[in-house]
Amino acid sequence: xxxxxxxxxxxxxxxxxxxxxxxxxxxxxxxxxxxxxxxxxxxxxxxxxxxxxxxxxxxxxxxxxxxxxxxxxxxxxxxxxxxxxxxxxxxxxxxxxxxxxxxxxxxxxxxxxxxxxxxxxxxxxxxxxxxxxxxxxxxxxxxxxxxxxxxxxx
Amino acid sequence: xxxxxxxxxxxxxxxxxxxxxxxxxxxxxxxxxxxxxxxxxxxxxxxxxxxxxxxxxxxxxxxxxxxxxxxxxxxxxxxxxxxxxxxxxxxxxxxxxxxxxxxxxxxxxxxxxxxxxxxxxxxxxxxxxxxxxxxxxxxxxxxxxxxxxxxxxxxxxxxxxxxxxxxxxxxxxxxxxxxxxxxxxxxxxxxxxxxxxxxxxxxxxxxxxxxxxxxxxxxxxxxxxxxxxxxxxxxxxxxxxxxxxxxxxxxxxxxxxxxxxxx
Numbered sequence: 078x079x080x081x082x083x084x085x086x087x088x089x090x091x092x093x094x095x096x097x098x099x100x101x102x103x104x105x106x107x108x109x110x111x112x113x114x115x116x117x118x119x120x121x122x123x124x125x126x127x128x129x130x131x132x133x134x135x136x137x138x139x140x141x142x143x144x145x146x147x148x149x150x151x152x153x154x155x156x157x158x159x160x161x162x163x164x165x166x167x168x169x170x171x172x173x174x175x176x177x178x179x180x181x182x183x184x185x186x187x188x189x190x191x192x193x194x195x196x197x198x199x200x201x202x203x204x205x206x207x208x209x210x211x212x213x214x215x216x217x218x219x220x221x222x223x224x225x226x227x228x229x230x231x
Numbered sequence: 232x233x234x235x236x237x238x239x240x241x242x243x244x245x246x247x248x249x250x251x252x253x254x255x256x257x258x259x260x261x262x263x264x265x266x267x268x269x270x271x272x273x274x275x276x277x278x279x280x281x282x283x284x285x286x287x288x289x290x291x292x293x294x295x296x297x298x299x300x301x302x303x304x305x306x307x308x309x310x311x312x313x314x315x316x317x318x319x320x321x322x323x324x325x326x327x328x329x330x331x332x333x334x335x336x337x338x339x340x341x342x343x344x345x346x347x348x349x350x351x352x353x354x355x356x357x358x359x360x361x362x363x364x365x366x367x368x369x370x371x372x373x374x375x376x377x378x379x380x381x382x383x384x385x386x387x388x389x390x391x392x393x394x395x396x397x398x399x400x401x402x403x404x405x406x407x408x409x410x411x412x413x414x415x416x417x418x419x420x421x422x423x424x425x426x427x428x429x430x431x432x433x434x435x436x437x438x439x440x441x442x443x444x445x446x447x448x449x450x451x452x453x454x455x456x457x458x459x460x461x462x463x464x465x466x467x468x469x470x471x472x473x474x475x476x477x478x479x480x481x482x483x484x485x486x487x488x489x490x491x492x493x494x
Contacts (some may be wrong), residue, residue, distance in 0.1 A: 086377060089373045089376050089377050090373070090377065092366075092369055092370050092373040093370040093374055093445075094371055095366065095370070096363075096366045096367045096369065096370030096371075096446075097370065097448075097450060099366055099367070100357045101268075101321050101322075101323050101325050101451060102320075102321065102322040102323055102325075102355070102356065102357060102358065102362070102366065103323045103324065103327075103449075104323070104324045104356070105356075115272050119377075122249070139260075151365050155330065155331070156327055156330070157268065157323070157327065157330060157336065158268065158321070159269075159451070159454065159455070159458075160323045160326075161258055162454075163450050163451055163454050164450075166372070166450075166454075167448070167450055168377065170445065170448050170450070171401055172374065172378075172442060172444075172445045172448070173378050173437075173438065173441045173442070173443050175441075176437070176440065176441030176444075177437070177441075179435075179483050179486065179487070183487055183490065200264075209453070213453065213454060213455075213457035214457075216454055216457070216458070217457055217461045219459055220458065220462075221402070221461060223347065223464070224272070224462060229276050229280075231330065231334075
């Protein structure tokens with residue numbers, strides 16, 4: 078992995094963050110920070126993956142990082158945190174794994190259950206679910222820390 | 232001094248009619264937050280902050296996914312009301328405007344006129360179709376690029392996701408149920424993305440198919456469900472989780488139908 082490809086992938090990841098921000102109808106002024114958040118999160122995960130961490134663990138760490146950054150941004154610009162954090166984690170959604178899981182389920186129905194299809198179903202499904210949970214736990218952790226305090230964040 | 236203290240706490244000065252008016256405003260804020268996709272803790276915090284700023288002693292709120300029961304307490308007198316929440320598309324712009332209103336209400340307490348006027352001025356701020364359709368197409372195409380698709384696959388994904396977004400907007404504006412919208416959009420996306428298998432146009436057909444339906448990921452419901460469940464709103468968490476899972480199942484139903492169509 079060169080620095081160039083890391084930068085390029087981060088730029089590609091910034092586009093879905095902005096696009097999904099538009100689907101969720103975030104205020105216009107927050108779109109640049111959504112892009113930055115998406116690029117940062119995805120780039121950080123790439124770096125961790127390059128250092129031979131498992132994909133679940135690196136997703137978890139990247140999601141925690143954007144959760145903590147989101148607290149600072151939301152204080153500074155007086156926005157609810159999910160406006161920044163949810164579009165930023167969108168590039169890490171395990172779409173391909175979930176899709177492969179579904180494909181093997183369908184073909185098990187049509188051509189019959191084989192060992193290869195069954196193992197593909199279980200492997201891809203477990204991978205997709207564990208990545209989804211890693212994202213969710215990562216986002217929940219920082220806000221769990223701040224709910225101890227009586228004072229609200231914004 | 233004691234009189235001033237009692238007045239600032241609002242015991243003798245708020246009549247029953249005024250309290251009813253405050254209750255109406257606060258429950259309206261809470262219902263809007265629930266409909267447009269705020270997390271439960273934010274709903275409870277914002278409505279109780281607004282109620283205290285308008286002069287109540289405290290606000291008690293009970294949330295279920297489709298309704299809100301809210302009680303305002305002023306001294307010993309309480310007013311309780313229930314509102315049904317209807318399903319709306321997620322709109323963070325409205326949530327942000329409500330947060331701003333609550334903060335300005337805290338800075339000028341007991342000013343219900345200002346809050347009512349500001350609530351009347353809330354606007355949905357939708358993005359125009361000519362902007363959102365190509366951006367969503369580009370987003371899904373960027374997904375395919377991140378997963379390693381080739382350039383022809385990139386453009387097929389772009390086409391499929393753009394058309395899918397148009398279909399989704401058209402169906403949503405005709406007030407179809409969310410489940411129908413998602414199933415039909417997934418069907419259309421998969422049909423168009425199947426072009427990549429036609430004479431082997433793209434060597435990475437599976438990636439194209441999987442990334443062209445990614446515009447249907449219910450990101451906010453899943454994250455909100457986890458946030459709610461972890462912060463002690465178990466029933467809200469389950470409700471949102473069920474909704475998100477149903478939406479995902481309906482999308483996969485659409486994908487399966489489309490795949491059965493061309494094989």
